[in-house]
Amino acid sequence: xxxxxxxxxxxxxxxxQHVAYLHDGSLEGLLCCIFEAYVQRxxxxxxxxxxxxxxxxxxxxxxxxxxxxxxxxxxxGIEREAGSQAFGAVVRAAANDDPCAGVVVYRFVRYVMDxxxxxxxxxxxxxxxxxxxxSDLLALERRVANEEEKARQFVRFSHxxxxxxxxxCCPNANVVPLVMNHFxxxxxxxxxxxxxxxxxxxGVYDGEDWSLVADDVINVPSRxxxxxxxxxxxxxxxxxxxxEARYNPELRRHFIPARLARSLPEMxxxxxxALKAVSDGESFGRRI
Amino acid sequence: xxxxTKLEILADAAxxxxxxxxxxxxxxxxxxxxxxxxxxxxxxxxxxxxxCVSLLKVLMTNVCIYDCAYCVNRCSNExxxxxxxxxxxxxxxxxxxxxxxxxxxxxxxxVIKSPDYTxxxxxxxxxLLRHQHGFRGxxxxxxxxxxxxxxxxxxxxxxxxxxxxxELPSRDSLxxxxxxxxxxxxxxxxxxIRDSIAEDAETRALVRRKPTTYQHQVxxxxxxxxxxxxxxxxxxxxxxTPESDFQILNLSAALYRSLNMKRVFFSAYMPVSQDERLPxxxxxxxxxxxxxxxxxxxxxxxxxQVEELIDEAHPFLETDVDPKANWALNNLDLFPVEISTAPLxxxxxxxxxxxxxxxxxxxARRTHALREHELRKxxxxxxxxxxxxxxxxxxxxxxxxxxxxxxxxxxxxxxxxGRHGRRADRVLPGQLSLFDQPFDxxxxxxxxxxxxxxxxxxxxxxxxxxxxxxxxxxxxxVLALWS
Ligand code: SF4
Numbered sequence: 001x002x003x004x005x006x007x008x009x010x011x012x013x014x015x016x017q018h019v020a021y022l023h024d025g026s027l028e029g030l031l032c033c034i035f036e037a038y039v040q041r042x043x044x045x046x047x048x049x050x051x052x053x054x055x056x057x058x059x060x061x062x063x064x065x066x067x068x069x070x071x072x073x074x075x076x077g078i079e080r081e082a083g084s085q086a087f088g089a090v091v092r093a094a095a096n097d098d099p100c101a102g103v104v105v106y107r108f109v110r111y112v113m114d115x116x117x118x119x120x121x122x123x124x125x126x127x128x129x130x131x132x133x134x135s136d137l138l139a140l141e142r143r144v145a146n147e148e149e150k151a152r153q154f155v156r157f158s159h160x161x162x163x164x165x166x167x168x169c170c171p172n173a174n175v176v177p178l179v180m181n182h183f184x185x186x187x188x189x190x191x192x193x194x195x196x197x198x199x200x201x202x203g204v205y206d207g208e209d210w211s212l213v214a215d216d217v218i219n220v221p222s223r224x225x226x227x228x229x230x231x232x233x234x235x236x237x238x239x240x241x242x243x244e245a246r247y248n249p250e251l252r253r254h255f256i257p258a259r260l261a262r263s264l265p266e267m268x269x270x271x272x273x274a275l276k277a278v279s280d281g282e283s284f285g286r287r288i
Numbered sequence: 289x290x291x292x293t294k295l296e297i298l299a300d301a302a303x304x305x306x307x308x309x310x311x312x313x314x315x316x317x318x319x320x321x322x323x324x325x326x327x328x329x330x331x332x333x334x335x336x337x338x339x340c341v342s343l344l345k346v347l348m349t350n351v352c353i354y355d356c357a358y359c360v361n362r363c364s365n366e367x368x369x370x371x372x373x374x375x376x377x378x379x380x381x382x383x384x385x386x387x388x389x390x391x392x393x394x395x396x397x398x399v400i401k402s403p404d405y406t407x408x409x410x411x412x413x414x415x416l417l418r419h420q421h422g423f424r425g426x427x428x429x430x431x432x433x434x435x436x437x438x439x440x441x442x443x444x445x446x447x448x449x450x451x452x453x454x455e456l457p458s459r460d461s462l463x464x465x466x467x468x469x470x471x472x473x474x475x476x477x478x479x480x481i482r483d484s485i486a487e488d489a490e491t492r493a494l495v496r497r498k499p500t501t502y503q504h505q506v507x508x509x510x511x512x513x514x515x516x517x518x519x520x521x522x523x524x525x526x527x528x529t530p531e532s533d534f535q536i537l538n539l540s541a542a543l544y545r546s547l548n549m550k551r552v553f554f555s556a557y558m559p560v561s562q563d564e565r566l567p568x569x570x571x572x573x574x575x576x577x578x579x580x581x582x583x584x585x586x587x588x589x590x591x592x593q594v595e596e597l598i599d600e601a602h603p604f605l606e607t608d609v610d611p612k613a614n615w616a617l618n619n620l621d622l623f624p625v626e627i628s629t630a631p632l633x634x635x636x637x638x639x640x641x642x643x644x645x646x647x648x649x650x651x652a653r654r655t656h657a658l659r660e661h662e663l664r665k666x667x668x669x670x671x672x673x674x675x676x677x678x679x680x681x682x683x684x685x686x687x688x689x690x691x692x693x694x695x696x697x698x699x700x701x702x703x704x705x706g707r708h709g710r711r712a713d714r715v716l717p718g719q720l721s722l723f724d725q726p727f728d729x730x731x732x733x734x735x736x737x738x739x740x741x742x743x744x745x746x747x748x749x750x751x752x753x754x755x756x757x758x759x760x761x762x763x764x765x766v767l768a769l770w771s
Contacts, residue, residue, distance in 0.1 A: 121655070129648055130656035135665055153332055157387045165386065183388075185317035186324050190386060230383045236292055237344070237384075240299035242336045245558055245572045251338025255331070266333055 025049035031071035047102025082112040093140035159227040165192035238266035301350040306555040310391035312518030313448040323425035343394035352398030356466040374413035392426030403434035414446040433473040449518040461529035519550035527573040528557035534603035541594040579605040640673030
């Protein structure tokens with residue numbers, strides 16, 4: 001069914017002026033807001049996740065319940081009109097923390113659904129780089145893609161006493177859902193959890209499949225003794241790599257932004273004597 | 289010796305090996321096995337000098353029976369020696385990998401007992417990794433010069449990438465500084481690796497080919513594991529010997545062409561010894577290394593030919609403009625180009641426009657006229673590109689004289705090497721304390737006709753021999769290596 005035809009077939013309320021749509025922060029939530037806009041024939045001023053909402057002057061707000069089937073219909077609509085790559089761009093852009101992301105995605109969807117946009121333009125929408133509707137979406141997408149890469153690079157697992165491998169991260173976009181396929185394939189022999197402290201989302205891989213859990217607090221058992229030792233080995237390895245004559249911390253900071261450096265064991269402040277003590281005193285219980 | 293100390297010694301000894309990429313091979317994950325590889329590679333950390341850390345880069349051992357002058361591990365150097373057992377190394381790799389510290393292993397080694405013995409040790413470790421641990425991550429192994437062809441074949445099938453170090457940019461320098469590594473010992477394995485990779489690709493194409501007739505298709509059994517699917521690379525030290533950029537770039541172009549190298553790495557010589565055959569200076573030619581990499585990049589990703597970047601009359605790359613800008617300045621008659629119609633290859637040659645930018649322009653110009661605003665949005669470095677383009681017939685760099693001198697001043701950009709380190713900003717390429725008189729690249733370059741041959745009596749003096757190496761023509765070198 002055409003998205004435009006949706007209008008009028010669902011329960012309508014009085015149209016709201018200056019309305020902001022709020023959602024639960026998931027991709028489904030955002031897509032349902034777009035669905036709602038079609039149903040209500042409204043043009044929302046803002047589409048934001050509920051926890052980030054800051055009301056504007058004389059603005060009303062409306063919370064849109066996530067509904068998987070509605071979201072799926074929006075997805076099908078985008079894929080039909082603009083192809084699956086365009087939907088891929090929407091998925092990434094929607095993960096951006098920028099409060100404008102919702103509206104940018106909404107405008108993009110309207111553009112590709114609009115019959116006045118020629119068929120050819122709709123099909124090749126991602127090539128239309130100088131069109132602000134498209135370039136805004138792609139700018140959001142690019143930033144998320146970068147953050148995704150950072151997660152693949154800098155997520156660090158520790159081995160917990162219950163056998164699970166655990167990592168914390170604090171990305172500035174909701175990228176955990178986007179990197180779970182990568183980690184679940186690569187580490188398919190180890191059950192693991194990646195917890196995003198900024199978005200309070202945990203990606204959980206149980207050894208077979210992965211799923212997302214929204215959780216504000218997460219209790220983690222302590223790590224194994226071996227794990228602490230391996231981390232020390234890693235730090236020592238890192239320290240040995242440095243070539244004094246090439247020292248260039250500015251360049252390193254460019255690659256590892258300070259906000260991410262905090263969660264990297266190799267960037268931890270430490271003195272070489274402390275390391276020495278560990279290597280002399282502890283023994284590694286395993287074969288190594 | 290405990291593992292911590294071993295790791296420290298063997299990582300420290302391996303750090304001058306520049307290559308640390310994990311790209312070029314794409315092996316999908318498999319249920320029940322650890323790891324995969326991504327064709328783009330992945331950096332997991334960065335050293336305090338900003339180099340990517342992608343692999344656990346260590347030596348199997350830093351014990352070495354050879355005595356290469358430029359190397360910290362040479363047998364005449366007094367350093368602490370250590371060796372991993374194959375099991376230690378395999379376990380350590382797995383432990384790091386599971387924590388997402390690394391993409392895999394980069395194993396190199398000093399020569400312990402004999403090249404074959406050393407290679408066997410490495411093979412043992414890799415077999416443990418691949419077979420006992422079922423490891424599917426990235427492995428890069430260095431081939432020890434002098435190892436037998438059978439062992440190299442075995443090694444290549446356990447690795448994603450193998451490399452043989454060229455060590456130095458000319459035969460004479462090699463003979464002088466690494467007398468035990470004869471040229472054949474380096475080039476022979478390179479050839480063998482090239483052929484094995486090619487053969488392997490052919491077999492794979494056969495297996496993949498769809499049956500074209502209704503005849504029952506004979507299944508070609510996969511005899512072996514793939515041989516080094518990420519190809520081979522090599523590296524050479526620059527600045528320890530007097531070869532010019534012209535020689536070095538021609539050599540690397542020949543390596544790409546004749547040996548199908550995936551990468552040729554350059555590493556600025558770090559003073560590690562008091563040997564009188566080596567330059568005694570504290571300055572490291574990092575800026576030169578930087579320019580060489582830029583030129584290398586242009587050859588690999590922008591389809592520049594080496595002759596376009598450097599010629600014998602100017603055998604060193606410009607220090608204050610990058611090689612791409614320099615090419616544009618030398619070919620001003622080809623500019624400015626029209627953004628709305630220029631072919632992709634020409635767009636890529638505009639300073640400030642990279643391959644991605646060029647592709648984006650081609651995509652975007654189908655539907656929109658592109659002016660400054662649009663180009664900036666596409667991520668083009670408009671500040672540089674403006675002098676070389678017109679947008680719908682209008683010159684974008686107006687107000688500037690379109691001459692080499694005036695544009696040179698606009699494009700000159702010092703290399704930002706940070707505020708630390710021993711960057712040899714003020715050291716001219718080739719001007720090393722090794723030479724009695726300051727070495728003038730311009731003068732040297734013109735001297736191709738009459739190479740300064742050492743006097744017969746001085747032939748044994750390493751300094752004299754080195755000076756001779758400088759003048760030997762690169763054409764000979766390349767031909768002699770690969771004829
Ligand atoms: S063979 Fe390798 S490790 Fe040994 S001295 Fe020469 S360069 Fe160094």
